[in-house]
Amino acid sequence: EYMGFRRTMARVEKEIGTGKTKTDWWFPMWQPKTILDPKTKKKIAFADASLDTLRDNPSCWILHPGEKWHGFEGLPDNRCMLDPIKVTVLMPGVNEDGTLASFGIPAAVVVKFLDTRGIINEKSGDYSILFLFSMGITKGKWGTLITELFEFKRLYDENAPLEEVFPDLTDTWPDRYSGMTLQDLVAGMHVFKKYHHMNELLQQAFSLQPKPAITCAEA
Secondary structure, eight states: OHHHHHHHHHHHHHHHOOOSSTTOOOOOBSSOSEEEOTTTOOEEEGGGSOHHHHHHOGGGGBOOTTOTTTOOSSOOTTSOBOOTTEEEEEOTTBOTTSOBOSSOOOHHHHHHHHHHTTOOOSEEOSSEEEEEOOTTOOHHHHHHHHHHHHHHHHHHHTTOBHHHHOHHHHHHOHHHHTTOBHHHHHHHHHHHHHHTTHHHHHHHHHHSOOOOSSOTTTO
16 A cells, blocks of 8 residues: 555645746655666666566665765665565655755644644654554555645645634734734744755754763663
C-alpha cells in the first residue's frame, strides 16, 4: 500500500504541482523523482514506475550522492536506503538549498487540519509530515488521506474563512483570529519562519556534532 500511495502522490504532483499559477501546487514526497528501470537501464519518472518495479528492486530506494531530493552532502553511494513504509509528505515552500521560498505552507497548519478529520500522523517537522504505513493500512485509508489533502488545498485556494476551517481558534481567541482566512494564517506563519531564517538555523543545528561534556560512566 505504501507504494501505491507514493506513486499516486507523485502522479498528482506531476499533474497539478507545476507552479504555473497560484493554484498549481501540491504536496511533494521525500523520495526520488526518477528511478532506474532495471529492464531498460534508463531513468523513468517515479510516477510512471510500475508497482512491481518499486516492490522488487531495492535500487529504487537508495540515496545516491549528489541527488537534490534528499539534501545530504558527502553521502557514500549504495550506503543508505529510504525505508519505503516511512512516508514523508513535504509541504510546498522549501527551496532545494533548504531556504524558504516566497510561498509556503507550514506543516503545523496541515497537521491541525488533518487532526480535525481524524487523521493522526507519526510526527512532523516545520515543512514535513511523516506517516507510518504499518500493517493494517489499506488503500481506503490512504485514499482518505489524499482526499483530505485535496480538501485542504480547496479550502486554501478558495481562501476559506478561518471560522470554517478552525472554529476552535476563532472561538477561543477571537481577538487574534476573528476575520482571518486560511491564507492569512498560512502566510503569517510562513513569513515569520522565512524572516527569522528558521530553516537555515535548523540546518546549522543539525549539522553540528555535539560533544559530550562527560561520559555516561562519569554521569
